[in-house]
Amino acid sequence: MAVRLWDAMERAQTGPYMEADHFIKKQFMPTIKNVVKKYGIKYDRTQPVPSDGDLADKIWQAAVELFLTVGIYNQDTHRIIHFSEAELKEALYAAPSEYIVGANHDQRRFGYRAVESRTRPFVIMSPDITYDEELFFSSCLAYFKEPLLDGICSPLLGNFMGRPMTAHFPLELGGAMHHAMTLRETARLAGRPDVFFVAVGTAESDVGQISVSNDQWGIRAGDGRLCGAITEFMTNNELLNKAVHYQQMGSHCGILPGAIYGGYAGGAEGTSVLQTAYHLQGLMVYGAQFTQSFPFHLQYGTNTGREMLWIVSTFSQAVARNSHLVICSNCFANAGPMTDMLFYEGAAHAIASVVSGNNLWTCAPCRNKLHNYGTPLEARFAAEAAHAAVEQGMTRKEANEVCNRLLALYEDKIPIDNYGKPYQEAYDVLKCEPRPEFLDLFYRTKETVAKTGVKFLY
Amino acid sequence: MDSVEKLLQAVTDGDETVAAEAAQEIIDGGIDPREPIAKLTEAMRILGKQFEDFDIFLPEMIMAADAMTAAMRIFEPVLLASGKSEKKGVIVLGSAPGDMHEIGKNIVKTVLTTAGFHVVDLGKNVQVMDFINKAEEVRADIIGVSSLMTTTMPGASDVLKLLSDKGLRDKYKVIVGGAPTNGEWANRIGADGWSGSASDAVLLANRLLEAR
Known part of the structure; x- marks a missing residue:
């Protein structure tokens, strides 16, 4: 893909010039509105997991047209990166459908899954939130103790040597190194030294990311790395620097895009089209090996509400039915640890994702806002629900019924702050395990969720 | 439809060109711009509430704001000349x-x-x-x-x-x-x-x- 990568970089410097405001208002917004109308895409609130393959195909076609028409905007050069239909088709055909990640006994297949596939989902666990420095080691180790963890992104560091992490400042480099070293150390202590990392989320800058690429103590060549997509359909030189570094390293590069419901893409229909199109941005601009999707609601910053499950399900189906790309679906929940609502949200998102052909990344609690508020137990719950749905051969129709039953348990509470307790209150920090009352809630909630139609495996 | 109604409709529709046209008609007609501005502010408040409730989305809100800005570009020189400009801050x-x-x-x-x-x-x-x-x-x-x-x-x-x-x-x-x-x-x-x-x-x- 290196030739294509450099083609993209050249276009990022030499493509058509346009001001960013014009790009959004005169290119992006009207085009997405047009393709949603042209392909007749309609949101149905009764179907959080639609069974309509034709709808998914229309979303894919709309996404392709959007991507080819609008292109990707480089904020730094004010140039648009365009691709031809033939180039896109070639890249879609040439893209591998699976990767063998991790090593030794931690080696796993991270691959394409069809809609309603019986293939096990690949599960990456991460709370996607910052932790206090003194809790970081314990929280990382706690995640590695999760049996269904195939890959880890891990907690993020909020501080380094008692100082707040600051992007684009030397503290970021120190914090990123501390993050990578701790992750490597805790993986070994947990007996899983070669687990696939997607890291490090602590570093925002390209320099911060490059500083942790080290096969001995840091992020290894074959680990996963992420390249964001700036809202909407934008990139910048720093992200392109990351992409080039990851490709030259031989890393598994993932694009990290979150289409915003209520944002420039409009409602559920446009958001699903945009989230689908981001897969093409990753493939063509970053040469990405996978997509890590987190569409989210403008007001709440989450993706477990009714319209968001529809978006999660439809973009997943669109990509899975029309390509063999490797994809992953990231849960952002409203509630916090030690609430039953967080378990319900995680289960609904997991089931909507894996039945629709996606893999799973779970999960960010508390609207991704609160320091230390995240534990591995909610990730375990979602992963168990995902595996159960796949093993029992759940269809989209059945998943739709289950999700509607789960939504009935929490959707009216979404606007309410329900943040539960932080890691150090939910877990025994020294033993890195859930406190008895948290485990009790876990098992009681499993019984409730089982009654919605999920046949847990154990 | 009079020019004030035309302006309000243009802003609600997010049509910059028609909003500017209507604003110019208001000035040419000798109407004190403070009256249509007050109505525009109320119309934007309603749109803002619809946006908050997710009845409309960001594109509609931005287009309405741009249409209002286009009208204000016509009104502001007149307001400044008459000493009636009222920017909040x-x-x-x-x-x-x-x-x-x-x-x-x-x-x-x-x-x-x-x-x-x-x-x-x-x-x-x-x-x-x-x-x-x-x-x-x-x-x-x-x-x-x-x-x-x-x-x-x-x-x-x-x-x-x-x-x-x-x-x-x-x-x-x-x-x-x-x-x-x-x-x-x-x-x-x-x-x-x-x-x-x-x-x-x-x-x-x-x-x-x-x-x-």
Whole structure:
């Protein structure tokens, strides 16, 4: 893909010039509105997991047209990166459908899954939130103790040597190194030294990311790395620097895009089209090996509400039915640890994702806002629900019924702050395990969720 | 349909060209622009509520705001000439140093503008000194710092520290916001206010200016 990568970089410097405001208002917004109308895409609130393959195909076609028409905007050069239909088709055909990640006994297949596939989902666990420095080691180790963890992104560091992490400042480099070293150390202590990392989320800058690429103590060549997509359909030189570094390293590069419901893409229909199109941005601009999707609601910053499950399900189906790309679906929940609502949200998102052909990344609690508020137990719950749905051969129709039953348990509470307790209150920090009352809630909630139609495996 | 009704419809439809045409017809017809501006402000308030309730989405809100801005470009020289211009206050707004994200800040800018504030948008990844220099240059009342990443939140704190070190802290109200932020953090760093939504940002800005 290196030739294509450099083609993209050249276009990022030499493509058509346009001001960013014009790009959004005169290119992006009207085009997405047009393709949603042209392909007749309609949101149905009764179907959080639609069974309509034709709808998914229309979303894919709309996404392709959007991507080819609008292109990707480089904020730094004010140039648009365009691709031809033939180039896109070639890249879609040439893209591998699976990767063998991790090593030794931690080696796993991270691959394409069809809609309603019986293939096990690949599960990456991460709370996607910052932790206090003194809790970081314990929280990382706690995640590695999760049996269904195939890959880890891990907690993020909020501080380094008692100082707040600051992007684009030397503290970021120190914090990123501390993050990578701790992750490597805790993986070994947990007996899983070669687990696939997607890291490090602590570093925002390209320099911060490059500083942790080290096969001995840091992020290894074959680990996963992420390249964001700036809202909407934008990139910048720093992200392109990351992409080039990851490709030259031989890393598994993932694009990290979150289409915003209520944002420039409009409602559920446009958001699903945009989230689908981001897969093409990753493939063509970053040469990405996978997509890590987190569409989210403008007001709440989450993706477990009714319209968001529809978006999660439809973009997943669109990509899975029309390509063999490797994809992953990231849960952002409203509630916090030690609430039953967080378990319900995680289960609904997991089931909507894996039945629709996606893999799973779970999960960010508390609207991704609160320091230390995240534990591995909610990730375990979602992963168990995902595996159960796949093993029992759940269809989209059945998943739709289950999700509607789960939504009935929490959707009216979404606007309410329900943040539960932080890691150090939910877990025994020294033993890195859930406190008895948290485990009790876990098992009681499993019984409730089982009654919605999920046949847990154990 | 008279020219005021035409203007209101154009703004609701997000049609910049027709809004400017209607505004010019209003001026040519000798109508005091303050009357249609009051109606426009009310229309934008209703659109803002619809946006908050997710009955309409950001594209409709932006197009309406742009149409209103097109009309205001016609009205403002007339208001200035007659001494009737009534800008609520000047706000310098930008994303924190190192933060490449703008959508939240852009929504706040749109809503503040339609509520009658003059917003100077510095864009993304704004350096601490640039916030202060621009505030001095345009004689701002408020400085607004948006952070989408936890690692860019210290940038808002740095704006406050540098204002203090330059002896300018009392000259400006500083408001902060962004997805990972909250009121407790805003209090801790010594900001004058925090808002969790664009509509709350308008209430906050109004309250801070009234208190000056």
